[in-house]
Amino acid sequence: MEHLGALLLILTCVSRLHSTEGFPKCSIEQFVCNNGRCVHLNLRCDGVDDCGDSSDEISCFNCTSGSFHCVAAARCVSSRSICDGKPDCSDGADEQLDTCAQTCTRSQFRCTDGRCVPSSGRCDNIKDCEDGSDEENCDDNECEINNGGCSHLCIDLPLGFMCDCPSGMRLVQDTHCQDMDQCLDSDVCDQICVRTNGSLACECQDGYVLTAGTGECKATGVAARVVVSTHEGVKWMDLSGSEQRNITYKRASSGPVSALNANNTLYWIIPYSGIIYRMSLDSSDHRPAVLLKASTGILGLAVDWIRELLYWVSTSTHALHVASLNGSKQSELISGLSRPTAVAVQPLLGYVFWADSAVSPRIERASLDGTSRIALITSSIRYPVAISLDIPRGLLYWADSGLRIISRVAFDGQHRKTVVESNGYLDKPFGLAVFESRVYWSDQLTNSICSADKHNGNMLQVSQRLGSVSPAGLVILHPLLQPSGNDLLQSETRTPFPDSQFAWLLSLTVIISLLLVGAVLWRQRSELCAPRSLSPLGDETLKESQDPLLLSRLPVIHEHKDGTQNGSTH
Ligand SMILES: *[C@@H]1O[C@H](CO)[C@@H](O)[C@H](O)[C@H]1NC(C)=O
Ligand SMILES: *[C@@H]1O[C@H](CO)[C@@H](O)[C@H](O)[C@H]1NC(C)=O
Numbered sequence: 001m002e003h004l005g006a007l008l009l010i011l012t013c014v015s016r017l018h019s020t021e022g023f024p025k026c027s028i029e030q031f032v033c034n035n036g037r038c039v040h041l042n043l044r045c046d047g048v049d050d051c052g053d054s055s056d057e058i059s060c061f062n063c064t065s066g067s068f069h070c071v072a073a074a075r076c077v078s079s080r081s082i083c084d085g086k087p088d089c090s091d092g093a094d095e096q097l098d099t100c101a102q103t104c105t106r107s108q109f110r111c112t113d114g115r116c117v118p119s120s121g122r123c124d125n126i127k128d129c130e131d132g133s134d135e136e137n138c139d140d141n142e143c144e145i146n147n148g149g150c151s152h153l154c155i156d157l158p159l160g161f162m163c164d165c166p167s168g169m170r171l172v173q174d175t176h177c178q179d180m181d182q183c184l185d186s187d188v189c190d191q192i193c194v195r196t197n198g199s200l201a202c203e204c205q206d207g208y209v210l211t212a213g214t215g216e217c218k219a220t221g222v223a224a225r226v227v228v229s230t231h232e233g234v235k236w237m238d239l240s241g242s243e244q245r246n247i248t249y250k251r252a253s254s255g256p257v258s259a260l261n262a263n264n265t266l267y268w269i270i271p272y273s274g275i276i277y278r279m280s281l282d283s284s285d286h287r288p289a290v291l292l293k294a295s296t297g298i299l300g301l302a303v304d305w306i307r308e309l310l311y312w313v314s315t316s317t318h319a320l321h322v323a324s325l326n327g328s329k330q331s332e333l334i335s336g337l338s339r340p341t342a343v344a345v346q347p348l349l350g351y352v353f354w355a356d357s358a359v360s361p362r363i364e365r366a367s368l369d370g371t372s373r374i375a376l377i378t379s380s381i382r383y384p385v386a387i388s389l390d391i392p393r394g395l396l397y398w399a400d401s402g403l404r405i406i407s408r409v410a411f412d413g414q415h416r417k418t419v420v421e422s423n424g425y426l427d428k429p430f431g432l433a434v435f436e437s438r439v440y441w442s443d444q445l446t447n448s449i450c451s452a453d454k455h456n457g458n459m460l461q462v463s464q465r466l467g468s469v470s471p472a473g474l475v476i477l478h479p480l481l482q483p484s485g486n487d488l489l490q491s492e493t494r495t496p497f498p499d500s501q502f503a504w505l506l507s508l509t510v511i512i513s514l515l516l517v518g519a520v521l522w523r524q525r526s527e528l529c530a531p532r533s534l535s536p537l538g539d540e541t542l543k544e545s546q547d548p549l550l551l552s553r554l555p556v557i558h559e560h561k562d563g564t565q566n567g568s569t570h
């Protein structure tokens with residue numbers, strides 16, 4: 001340290017020598033600082049260190065620019081530092097002025113002379129401040145400048161202004177209007193929600209049955225299984241957790257896990273080796289096969305069941321990678337991420353989503369070729385660790401282990417909502433999955449597998465306590481979780497669709513028409529799609545949507561889902 005000090009001293013001396021010699025002489029309108037720099041005379045004694053060595057602020061007797069003369073130090077204190085609660089004069093005189101005596105409360109207005117009067121007296125044509133400052137600036141129309149910062153309507157008030165929205169939209173973050181979506185906002189339906197004459201009715205995708213009297217959709221066919229990776233190998237259990245089996249034995253795999261449901265094949269990672277394994281649950285030979293050697297630090301894994309691709313994110317390469325499900329054609333899709341932790345893919349819409357948890361935590365979306373990148377979530381997010389898609393509803397769920405919450409958002413970044421808040425079982429989440437009406441997660445602090453209502457976090461269930469075994473990745477196995485485009489097209493002819501589903505069905509229909517009829521229809525397609533491009537889905541970052549639960553702790557809208565059948569919900 002001493003050497004360093006001496007060195008710095010020498011360097012300082014050298015540079016000072018250099019600078020006094022090298023600087024041009026100061027002009028007559030300039031003050032010569034002790035360090036040789038020239039500053040304009042106006043800047044002398046204004047309470048701000050313009051020289052860099054404060055020499056323009058010493059020996060001051062006439063302070064300029066409304067700054068305060070600090071007698072004890074023979075220097076000036078800038079006007080902004082007066083009465084700011086921090087003494088800038090050695091004797092604290094800048095905080096002991098008469099005008100500092102009063103700090104006005106929220107319901108008071110601070111007169112220019114520092115006195116406080118009731119806010120109700122502002123702009124009422126009666127002088128309450130001795131200097132009349134409570135009646136000044138009353139006619140300002142804040143809406144004239146930049147529409148007051150409002151996205152839609154700006155209403156000028158006698159005092160201040162407020163933003164408002166046209167009907168059918170609601171105000172978020174006090175300034176921005178967002179389309180209201182009765183179906184998403186009310187959360188009555190697990191899947192398809194149909195608006196008719198101001199009421200809502202629920203329906204389910206093919207393969208699910210609607211539970212009478214509720215909006216719940218139950219999957220038919222084989223029983224779903226929850227697959228969890230642990231440091232003792234991969235295990236599966238049924239949804240309630242009553243039955244549990246080992247899939248692999250004694251092979252550490254405390255990383256993410258994913259599945260190709262159609263082939264009953266699991267994919268997982270041994271994190272420290274960077275090896276991705278594959279195992280078919282159909283074959284009698286339950287030995288995992290090495291699929292490929294990737295990099296270390298892989299925290300997220302996802303299967304594109306349509307194109308048969310595997311996506312993963314790595315904290316050591318800071319990138320999103322993709323390879324064929326047979327292990328060939330590895331490539332880097334998106335690079336330059338900070339600490340990517342999770343990935344999910346919606347191949348029917350052509351979206352890949354990922355979470356980044358360092359520098360500026362966020363959730364982003366891109367096309368499957370890595371273009372059209374959009375940030376969906378950038379605020380009120382601390383440490384996203386897992387993402388999972390609710391494909392029938394077009395929602396992305398994520399777990400934030402920093403905020404200890406599970407939230408969801410539509411694929412366009414709107415309609416954000418927190419559904420599960422810290423409840424003693426959400427302290428160190430790792431894996432996340434959404435199925436039927438519930439959201440499932442693994443928690444590494446309590447070593448448990450939990451689930452709750454996907455709309456509001458109600459009815460928490462701890463389905464498995466794994467004792468000393470720490471669960472990591474989690475995936476639910478059920479063929480309906482990875483629908484083919486055909487299944488969904490069949491349901492289109494049956495029912496009207498909410499906007500988000502309609503959007504991609506429209507695209508699918510269009511693509512098929514193209515194949516059938518040929519390029520002649522291309523122009524028609526542009527016409528068809530044109531109105532949709534008016535939605536805020538551009539290439540630039542979307543405006544943040546507000547999460548009412550996060551910001552104002554509003555009560556969750558509903559607990560029971562009655563009334564959806566007779567359509568009484570508004
Ligand atoms: C301070 O200002 C007064 C009046 O403007 C002037 O007479 C006096 O010389 C100034 N003092 C200094 C130190 O600049
Ligand atoms: C919706 O309203 C229209 C006209 O107001 C009416 O004809 C129709 O029967 C209503 N449909 C339902 C399902 O109530």
Ligand SMILES: *[C@@H]1O[C@H](CO)[C@@H](O)[C@H](O)[C@H]1NC(C)=O
Binds near residue numbers: 245249250
């Ligand atoms: C699973 O494996 C662990 C150790 O690897 C063992 O203790 C446990 O009993 C096994 N469970 C079942 C259900 O076979």
Ligand SMILES: *[C@@H]1O[C@H](CO)[C@@H](O)[C@H](O)[C@H]1NC(C)=O
Binds near residue numbers: 260262263265326
């Ligand atoms: C999945 O199964 C289908 C049909 O048997 C087969 O064509 C395909 O190659 C399999 N995909 C993988 C990745 O094993």
Ligand SMILES: *[C@@H]1O[C@H](CO)[C@@H](O)[C@H](O)[C@H]1NC(C)=O
Binds near residue numbers: 324325
């Ligand atoms: C892997 O799959 C790709 C298509 O996805 C195919 O072109 C390639 O031949 C396959 N490689 C092997 C070794 O099967």
